[in-house]
Amino acid sequence: MTRIHFSKYEGTGNDFILIDNLNGTYNFLSEVHVMKLCDRKLGIGADGLILINSDASSDFYMDFFNSDGSKSFCGNGSRCAVQYTLSLGIHKGETKFRAIDGFHKGTVSDNSVSIEMNDVSTITAHVDDYVLDTGSPHYVQYNDDLSSENTIRKGKEIRYSPSFVQNGINVNLLQVLAPDQIKIATYERGVEDETQSCGTGATACALVHDFVSNSTFNKIQVNVKGGVLSVSFKRGSKGNYSQIVLSGRAKFVFSGTIDC
Numbered sequence: 001m002t003r004i005h006f007s008k009y010e011g012t013g014n015d016f017i018l019i020d021n022l023n024g025t026y027n028f029l030s031e032v033h034v035m036k037l038c039d040r041k042l043g044i045g046a047d048g049l050i051l052i053n054s055d056a057s058s059d060f061y062m063d064f065f066n067s068d069g070s071k072s073f074c075g076n077g078s079r080c081a082v083q084y085t086l087s088l089g090i091h092k093g094e095t096k097f098r099a100i101d102g103f104h105k106g107t108v109s110d111n112s113v114s115i116e117m118n119d120v121s122t123i124t125a126h127v128d129d130y131v132l133d134t135g136s137p138h139y140v141q142y143n144d145d146l147s148s149e150n151t152i153r154k155g156k157e158i159r160y161s162p163s164f165v166q167n168g169i170n171v172n173l174l175q176v177l178a179p180d181q182i183k184i185a186t187y188e189r190g191v192e193d194e195t196q197s198c199g200t201g202a203t204a205c206a207l208v209h210d211f212v213s214n215s216t217f218n219k220i221q222v223n224v225k226g227g228v229l230s231v232s233f234k235r236g237s238k239g240n241y242s243q244i245v246l247s248g249r250a251k252f253v254f255s256g257t258i259d260c
Contacts, residue, residue, distance in 0.1 A: 001259050002028070004037075008044065008253040009084055011076035011113070013196025013226015015253070017044050018084045021051040022060070031069025033260055038067035044258060047191050048074055050081050052088070058098045059090050066190025073101040073135030075199020075246050079113040082106035083250040101135045114247040117203055123211050123239040126163075130208045134244075136170055136189075138204035143173040146185040146225075151194045155187020172201045174209065182209050183223040196226030199246050206231035207241055 004026060007018045017037055019026055029051070037043045048066050055061035062081045064074045082095055086108050093108045105116040123132045129141040139158050143150070155171040158164065168189035175183045184205045186198040206220035210233070219232040229248035233241045 002026075003257050004260050005255075005257050006037075006044065007084060007087075007255040008046065009080035009250060010226075010253055011079045011197060011199065011250040012224050012229055012248050014076035014080075014198060015046045016074075016077050016080050017046045017049040018080060019049070019051050020088060021063070022054045022088075024053075026051060029260075031065075034065045034069045035067065037258065037260060038065075044256075047188070047195050048077055050074075050077055050084075052081060052085060052090075055098050058103060059095045060085055060097050062097055062099045064099065066188075068190050068192065070190045071100055072190060073099050073200065075115065075117065075135065075201075075203060076197055076248075076250070077199070078104060078106065078115045079199065079246070079248065079250040082115060083108060083113050083252070087252070099135075111249060112247050113250040114245050115199075117200075117244040117246055119240075119242045120207055120244065121240050123208060130211070131169070132204055132207065134200040134203040134207070136200045137167070138170045138172055138201055139164070140172045140174055140205055140208040142176070144175045146173050146175055146183060148185075148194050151185040151187055155194065159187065159189055159192075170198065170201055170204075172198070172205050174205045176209065176213075177223070179213065179215050180217040180219065181221045181223070182206065185225060197224040197229065199229065199248075202229045203231050203244060203246050207233065207244075210235065210241075211239055 051063040186201040202222040234243040
């Protein structure tokens with residue numbers, strides 16, 4: 001049994017366990033350990049776990065695990081990792097890090113943490129809805145019922161449908177509030193439940209809203225159940241976006257130790 005030192009952070013209600021693994025102390029952590037630590041009744045409790053690993057080509061490698069032990073990219077997790085590594089002294093407010101989908105830049109400014117997302121080159125219509133990849137695959141449906149009951153029902157229905165059951169997909173319900181403002185609810189694969197916020201989901205919904213509405217804005221406010229995010233971008237050809245930046249709150253919650 002090993003004693004693990006951890007910190008807990010949240011990004012607009014999306015919560016994560018962050019662990020300093022620069023020296024490789026916790027390389028032994030497996031999917032089973034991750035599931036145990038993320039368990040909200042028997043562990044620390046979180047939507048995901050992040051190991052901060054050393055990296056020869058950037059300031060750090062963000063090794064992200066969903067609460068079921070699977071791996072993916074995570075927008076809010078990345079923002080929390082940028083805030084956490086600032087506290088470790090790895091950078092002074094601007095950083096370049098690597099994740100499962102490649103390199104990203106992160107910035108801490110006042111009460112906001114921003115990360116540069118990878119370019120999006122394709123938005124595909126799926127019946128009356130939309131599918132795209134913003135570091136993780138997302139399904140976006142226009143739906144004004146953002147209740148948890150409807151989000152979970154729709155989320156499971158789509159995520160476990162024949163088209164997506166094998167690899168899974170995150171499911172977002174999108175409500176338009178104004179030309180440059182939307183509200184969303186997200187069912188996340190890997191968590192297999194609704195989360196209070198999803199950074200890659202907010203990005204996906206902002207781009208779909210722009211794609212469908214043909215707006216002239218280059219920044220969309222995204223209201224999630226845990227707070228407010230913003231997504232800015234440069235619009236290219238239809239369905240093609242670059243210079244995508246996700247911004248919002250990322251806060252320290254508590255730190256501690258746990259035997260695992």
